[in-house]
Amino acid sequence: MLEFCDAVEGRGYTWGCSARMDCVSEELLDRMALAGCRGIYYGVETGSRWLQSVVKKRLDLDLYQPILDSSLQKNMKVTVSFITGFPEERHEDQLATANLLGECFLRSDAQRINRQWHLLTPEPGTELFHKLKNELLYDGYVTDQNFLTMEIDDAELMQSHPEIFMTHFYYPTLLPRSRNIFVTSATHSLNKIGAPVVAHTLDFYDAKLGVFLMRMWEWTQKIGYEGPCDEDLIVRFIEDEFGIGHYLTSLFSYMNALQKIGNVSLIKKSPGASLPADGCTLDVSLSDDVSFVIAKNVVLWSDYFDCANLVEALQSGNFNSEYAVRHAKADRRNFILTTTPSRRTECKSFEITSNARTLIELFHEPTSVSQCSTLLGLNPAQKDELRGFVKALLKRRILDRVTDLPQHLTVHRSLGVTC
Numbered sequence: 271m272l273e274f275c276d277a278v279e280g281r282g283y284t285w286g287c288s289a290r291m292d293c294v295s296e297e298l299l300d301r302m303a304l305a306g307c308r309g310i311y312y313g314v315e316t317g318s319r320w321l322q323s324v325v326k327k328r329l330d331l332d333l334y335q336p337i338l339d340s341s342l343q344k345n346m347k348v349t350v351s352f353i354t355g356f357p358e359e360r361h362e363d364q365l366a367t368a369n370l371l372g373e374c375f376l377r378s379d380a381q382r383i384n385r386q387w388h389l390l391t392p393e394p395g396t397e398l399f400h401k402l403k404n405e406l407l408y409d410g411y412v413t414d415q416n417f418l419t420m421e422i423d424d425a426e427l428m429q430s431h432p433e434i435f436m437t438h439f440y441y442p443t444l445l446p447r448s449r450n451i452f453v454t455s456a457t458h459s460l461n462k463i464g465a466p467v468v469a470h471t472l473d474f475y476d477a478k479l480g481v482f483l484m485r486m487w488e489w490t491q492k493i494g495y496e497g498p499c500d501e502d503l504i505v506r507f508i509e510d511e512f513g514i515g516h517y518l519t520s521l522f523s524y525m526n527a528l529q530k531i532g533n534v535s536l537i538k539k540s541p542g543a544s545l546p547a548d549g550c551t552l553d554v555s556l557s558d559d560v561s562f563v564i565a566k567n568v569v570l571w572s573d574y575f576d577c578a579n580l581v582e583a584l585q586s587g588n589f590n591s592e593y594a595v596r597h598a599k600a601d602r603r604n605f606i607l608t609t610t611p612s613r614r615t616e617c618k619s620f621e622i623t624s625n626a627r628t629l630i631e632l633f634h635e636p637t638s639v640s641q642c643s644t645l646l647g648l649n650p651a652q653k654d655e656l657r658g659f660v661k662a663l664l665k666r667r668i669l670d671r672v673t674d675l676p677q678h679l680t681v682h683r684s685l686g687v688t689c
């Protein structure tokens with residue numbers, strides 16, 4: 271590594287690498303950072319000291335915090351990677367892994383950590399595969415280590431050739447497979463919801479991801495849900511735990527909506543503006559017959575809370591539950607959430623009136639000013655106002671002109687296909 275650093279330093283390269291936590295030191299990380307290292311991937315695998323020895327990774331878990339701290343201090347982005355689904359893994363081992371991974375949600379620099387929790391996948395050449403190759407199990411679950419099938423009989427083909435398609439199989443485990451799938455998929459979904467909201471929520475669960483996951487796992491059993499977790503399921507769980515009017519329910523469903531239009535781990539809130547009061551200087555000649563549609567990166571949102579402000583308060587450390595309650599309104603308010611179409615890392619939130627919302631909703635399908643105006647029975651003065659409003663929405667990329675849509679959609683249209 272030192273030789274590599276000597277060779278690349280001063281050439282303007284930035285690079286990333288993967289490492290064991292016990293193979294780096296403060297000094298080496300310094301040297302690597304100086305030579306352009308901006309990202310490092312650590313395989314930790316398990317938070318259980320006992321399992322570290324059973325699976326022969328033998329990582330000293332006391333290194334976890336200091337090496338994580340050092341790497342982040344040197345401005346590197348860090349990935350920590352864990353595994354569940356080891357045959358010998360017990361309840362307490364999985365819990366220890368969840369808790370160690372969960373610590374990465376709680377840090378103030380959590381946004382620069384990529385948290386991964388994988389299902390153990392059989393791999394050729396490993397001792398475990400050699401030992402258990404005749405006991406492999408198959409359930410067709412698609413993980414990040416295998417792939418979707420393409421033909422209807424692919425599953426059958428793969429099942430009859432475990433020696434070729436071993437990554438589609440799994441080992442028999444002490445813990446139920448459904449639970450292993452649940453904790454990994456739930457962690458993936460929590461990453462999508464974003465660290466600030468998750469970290470705050472964990473305060474209600476002894477600041478431990480393991481406690482949160484087990485509580486949710488038991489809830490899935492109570493409601494009879496079987497299968498992987500996704501963001502919608504987490505929103506349902508939070509609503510069941512805290513109630514529909516609780517700010518946590520609002521925050522989860524807000525982040526869920528937002529992650530569908532952007533990358534929440536990167537999203538920065540930028541100031542919204544009132545609509546359309548701040549005027550519109552956009553110079554478009556708005557023919558009444560051109561159709562407009564709500565842009566893809568836009569969500570219409572209604573809630574008791576201004577969640578964009580709550581998230582900002584969470585991120586800046588100015589949040590407490592009284593603050594949330596103070597920001598709640600007796601009635602639901604309407605907002606437009608948008609992200610930058612190209613980079614999807616900047617979120618704008620505009621508060622709108624319910625009339626404005628009703629109007630914008632007309633543009634779920636391509637609609638023109640004339641059609642809108644007929645539908646609403648507007649007089650000429652009101653139609654002028656509508657035109658101004660549509661211009662303001664266009665300027666902020668909340669509406670797209672139908673001709674602004676990607677080329678292939680236009681081609682379909684000209685062939686008479688409804689998109």
Ligand SMILES: C[S@@+](CC[C@H](N)C(=O)[O-])C[C@H]1O[C@@H](n2cnc3c(N)ncnc32)[C@H](O)[C@@H]1O
Pocket residue numbers: 288289290291311312313314315351352353388389390391392393415
């Ligand atoms: C290429 S490894 C990097 C390991 C790192 N260089 C180290 O030695 O700690 C990538 C990570 O993917 C995960 N991974 C690798 N093989 C896997 C498998 N067969 N099943 C599940 N996860 C696996 C592990 O968490 C592993 O640390």
